[in-house]
Amino acid sequence: MKISLLQQMYKDVLAGTPLPKESYYYTSFLNLCVGQSQEIDELCDLPSSDDSIRSHQDAVIPTTDDVSHNLANMNFSFCPREVMLLQLTLIEVLIAKAESQEIEFSTRQKYCEILLLLKETQVESKLVCILSSHDQLLSHMASKSLASLVYFQLKEENAVNVTWLSFSLKSLLEFPMHTQVAECLWTLTAIIKDVMKDKMLSESGILKLLAPLDAVLEGFYNSILQHHFDSQLYSSPYSEAANNLISFIDLLEALLASRTQLELPLRCQRVLFLKVSYVLNLINSSTHYFIKKKFIMLLKKCVLYKPQEDAVRGSQFLQNPYLKEDMLALSNVVLQVVNLTWLNEIPLNEKASYFGSSEALSGDNTQSGSDQAVLRALSMAVLKALEFKCQNSATEAEIKEGFESSMSDLLTFWRNHMKCSLHSHPVAHHCEWLSLVFIEQDDDMWEAAKALLLIYLKIDRLWDDAADNLSREEKESWDFHTHTNGYNPHCIFLFFLEKIAFDSTVLLDFLISSETCFLEYLVRYLKLLREDWHQFVNICNHFDTKCGSSQAMSSIKPEHQEKQSCMAGVSLQNACCEPEPQTLIPLASSHNYLVFTTEQGDNEVAESNQSNSLLCNDNTSLLGSLQRLVNYDSSEDSELESVGEECLVNTKQMPLHKECETMIREAVCSYTDDKQNKLKSEVLPLKQKGSNTSSSLACIVSSDNIIPQRIMFYKSTKCLEELQKAISRLQGRSLFPYNPSALLRLLNHVEKISKNMNSQ
Secondary structure, X not given: OXXXXXXXXXXXXXXXXXXXXXXXXXXXXXXXXXXXXXXXXXXXXXXXXXXXXXXXXXXXXXXHHHHHHHHHOOOOOOOHHHHHHHHHHHHHHHHHHHHOOOOOHXXXXXXXXXXXXXXXXXXXXXXXXXXXXXXXXXXXXXXXXXXXXXXXXXXXXOOOOXXXXXXXXXXXXXXXXXXXXXXXXXXXHHHHXXXXXXXXXXXXXXXXXXXXXXXXXXXXXXXXXXXXXXXXXXXXXXXXXXXXXXXXXXXXXXXXXXXXXXXOOOHHHHHHHHOHXXXXXXXXXXXXXXXXXXXXXXXXXXHOXXXXXXOOOOOXXXXXXXXXXXXXXXXXXXXXXXXXXXXXXOXXXXXXXXXXXXXXXXXXXXXXXXXXXXXXXXXXXXXXXXXXXXXXXXXXXHHHHHHHHHHHHXXXXXXXXXXXXXXXXXXXXXXXXXXXXXXXXXXXXXXXXXXXXXXXXXXXXXXXXXXXHOOHHHHHHHHXXXXXXXXXXXXXXXXXXXXXXXXXXXXHHHHHXXXXXXXXXXXXXXXXXXXXHHHHHHHHHHHHOOOOOOOOOOOOOOHHHOOOOHHHHHHHHHHHOOOOEEEEEEOOOOOOOEEEEEOOOHHHHHHOHHHHOOOOOOHHHHHHHHHHHOOOOOOOOOOOOOOOOHXXXXXXXXXXXXXXXXXXXXXXHHHHHHHHHXXXXXXXXXXXXXXXXXXXXXXXXXXXXXXXXXXXXXXXXXXXXXXXXXXXXXHHOOOOOOOOHHHHHHHHHHHHHHHHHHOO
């Protein structure tokens, strides 16, 4: 075969031009010479030891387009390896062009004929042989070609390729006696993803593909995850054992995603939920950190109902009959191991972020704390497990059984791993931890806040049902526990508003973005605020109360718990004392943020050195938080779940077109300019050094002369009022992406109550 003919065929197919000769003629060009596979390894002089084996999907490998371009313009000396690479690339391109609607129908038919005729050359068997090659590039290209062929034949012939199925069954059943299984797992993963992208094929294709492998895959799950992971086989991510495990994690993710395609999931699609204890044991072993991290991220996707986000665009996680059972099983096991100190035994690597390397440069003294992505993922798994367990508990006793201990372990976990962070500061109130842990990832922030809000509402509803039988001490105890366990919704919301400097445009960003569940959270919280207004006002007053007040926690801490929690008694006021504002600093011009910084006099520092060590975020942390909050580039998609309530029927977040989003932001910026000019006129003359700290709390006042005890109340309600006005302006110009009528009704109600209170 002349290499020039193969190159010409490649160029014609790449351009989508018709092939003039018979299909058999072109099929002969794609006949792989697998008899020379051993010679290929020798000619290329590639290492074959186990230490050199790396996951072909994780190695740095040129893309198909790069390989295709180079091969099409290269003059070969008839090297078998280069010929085979071009053949494998051509198979990939043929399948892509046969599926493309941009190619003429007659040309696509010709391409399909060539691909179907390849079966006569036993191309699948030859590709299976190439999979075991030590040449990583050949093995990678063979896996892609085999996956594409199996998918193409499934679509065209409505049948699973027998050769590939036999190979998969043999590889899975013979493990762990024969350990070379990574290529089989990766190929199956690629086929599942291809099938799921095809809307016409997805449901029937997934069933035909996985049904013959269902029982075998569950058995393989047991085999590969019951190993002794403390051995050195898994200490390196480049060993064959680690390669198998990494490939299996990718397959588990694809299996979870494929649950959306079947009304009744297969056993292999449920196994991670039902036997999650195997994964939790592995996470706590001495396995390489990279493997642990992949499992932790997969666990997070499970509890967020989002395992399909990388494979399918726009699909929704179907509520199939087994989902509740599976989630309850997963939640019970997660909470069980958390109560056995499993969480605190997990070592988190330091957060390393170096351009082009995993090593720090010489002389780089940058401090780094724990891996924040893993910290958030583990925290999210625990919080969502608690939420699901609480939602499926019938009595307050069932919830209280493990909730308090789990939250206590989670708070300890946060305290241990956040102390080295550059943006951390002494935290005196437990409700502040949520915003500190999740502030860098806005979608996670609101998923976590929503989980704790739903837990609070569930317990509050149970308390209300038993209100006639509750004593005053029991009610005070309930209020106190919401603070000590860090899930009081008013505190959480107020601490977050502090982190964003009470900027309503940040909240507006969340509302118009489809990447967070902030809309659902805000609607639920505003409903609670409407019913629990007195508690919100009470907590706002505590935020304004100076340290050392004799009645700092009188309405939060029950008297019978005063001795055992004297420190917690002042923790809320300590955490809520605001820094003394001295300087106005403009932030990003596009949003016109205003941030207040602190400059204290010597006498003031001497007077309140101890108390001020417990203040809220410093200005450096606040600046960093604000800049990160409006950056959605690294955010994972957070799908908006239906609330099932009247106020959210017509209030659904939808993705925006760029033009519409630009118009919205321009309108918001013009509104913000007006708001900023008004705000500047409301700032009092700045205090000099040595001034009284308590009097300086009245840093922002309106023309109504807001008293210092209501600074937090004023700033928080003012932020919601500005949000309501911004939404109304955008709605009036038909720029808001959905109907905000229900949300506006709630915001209007809050504004009305707050104005009535200010007038008193």
